[in-house]
Amino acid sequence: xxxxxxxxxxxxxxxxxxxxxxxxxxxxxxxxxxxxxxxxxxxxxxxxxxxxxxxxxxxxxxxxxxxxxxxxxxxxxxxxxxxxxxxxxxxxxxxxxxxxxxxxxxxxxxxxxxxxxxxxxxxxxxxxxxxxxxxxxxxxxxxxxxxxxxxxxxxxxxxxxxxxxxxxxxxxxxxxxxxxxxxxxxxxxxxxxxxxxxxxxxxxxxxxxxxxxxxxxxxxxxxxxxxxxxxxxxxxxxxxxxxxxxxxxxxxxxxxxxxxxxxxxxxxxxxxxxxxxxxxxxxxxxxxxx
Numbered sequence: 346x347x348x349x350x351x352x353x354x355x356x357x358x359x360x361x362x363x364x365x366x367x368x369x370x371x372x373x374x375x376x377x378x379x380x381x382x383x384x385x386x387x388x389x390x391x392x393x394x395x396x397x398x399x400x401x402x403x404x405x406x407x408x409x410x411x412x413x414x415x416x417x418x419x420x421x422x423x424x425x426x427x428x429x430x431x432x433x434x435x436x437x438x439x440x441x442x443x444x445x446x447x448x449x450x451x452x453x454x455x456x457x458x459x460x461x462x463x464x465x466x467x468x469x470x471x472x473x474x475x476x477x478x479x480x481x482x483x484x485x486x487x488x489x490x491x492x493x494x495x496x497x498x499x500x501x502x503x504x505x506x507x508x509x510x511x512x513x514x515x516x517x518x519x520x521x522x523x524x525x526x527x528x529x530x531x532x533x534x535x536x537x538x539x540x541x542x543x544x545x546x547x548x549x550x551x552x553x554x555x556x557x558x559x560x561x562x563x564x565x566x567x568x569x570x571x572x573x574x575x576x577x578x579x580x581x582x583x584x585x586x587x588x589x590x591x592x593x594x595x596x597x598x599x600x601x602x603x604x605x606x607x608x609x610x611x612x613x614x615x616x617x618x619x620x621x622x623x624x625x626x627x628x629x630x631x632x633x634x635x
Contacts, residue, residue: 364468369431372460379492419447431457487611494607500557512567522570530566535559565614580613
């Protein structure tokens with residue numbers, strides 16, 4: 346970043362304004378990623394299976410993060426630029442398709458607003474600089490992973506692994522953790538949940554979590570260092586208990602339906618990214634004798 350830009354963004358109101366607008370735009374893109382990436386992966390898996398069986402697959406319309414243009418799922422009306430302005434278009438259309446009047450899911454503006462809010466909070470916490478820039482990038486990653494996992498119980502390697510490697514590279518410059526703590530954190534994050542998974546399966550015959558959860562925990566170890574892992578697993582258990590009970594009590598979710606662990610890890614990791622040191626210091630002050 347140029348020095349003049351950093352000086353300008355040092356003003357909290359300007360930094361908040363810029364990141365609010367940026368968060369709304371990115372939130373709109375994340376809606377695309379959340380919906381389309383699992384479909385893209387499923388299509389790729391079907392093609393791979395067909396190739397292994399020696400079967401030909403029927404040609405399909407191009408489907409990726411760019412094409413086809415967004416359409417109404419009810420009538421197929423193509424969403425124009427004026428109807429794709431984050432939040433504002435939803436309000437102007439009163440939550441309905443311009444062509445057929447079918448309701449538009451409230452999730453779209455909700456993801457945009459959530460992304461904007463978390464982007465502003467993260468940017469103001471770290472300020473303008475490399476720490477703030479990469480923390481915002483990680484925040485966007487966690488939002489996408491959380492919603493994808495909640496919908497499909499998938500944590501795509503195409504998102505998780507590059508961001509994990511980015512965390513290791515950042516440790517070379519000590520952005521959040523030193524290289525020693527980062528490498529041990531990545532290994533300990535993966536192996537700890539991997540061990541719990543196999544022990545649970547050995548004792549119960551069931552799978553308590555997926556391999557994507559191991560990689561996400563390793564990601565946090567790479568970014569924040571091994572010392573952040575106990576706090577993250579503790580926070581994720583608390584968040585999971587609160588959200589899981591709320592879904593069962595207030596939304597009538599069947600207890601037999603598995604609830605993905607990825608969103609809880611993501612929430613806990615984001616909290617640890619911003620306030621991990623303060624929370625750890627508070628815990629030690631309140632639990633250890635004076």
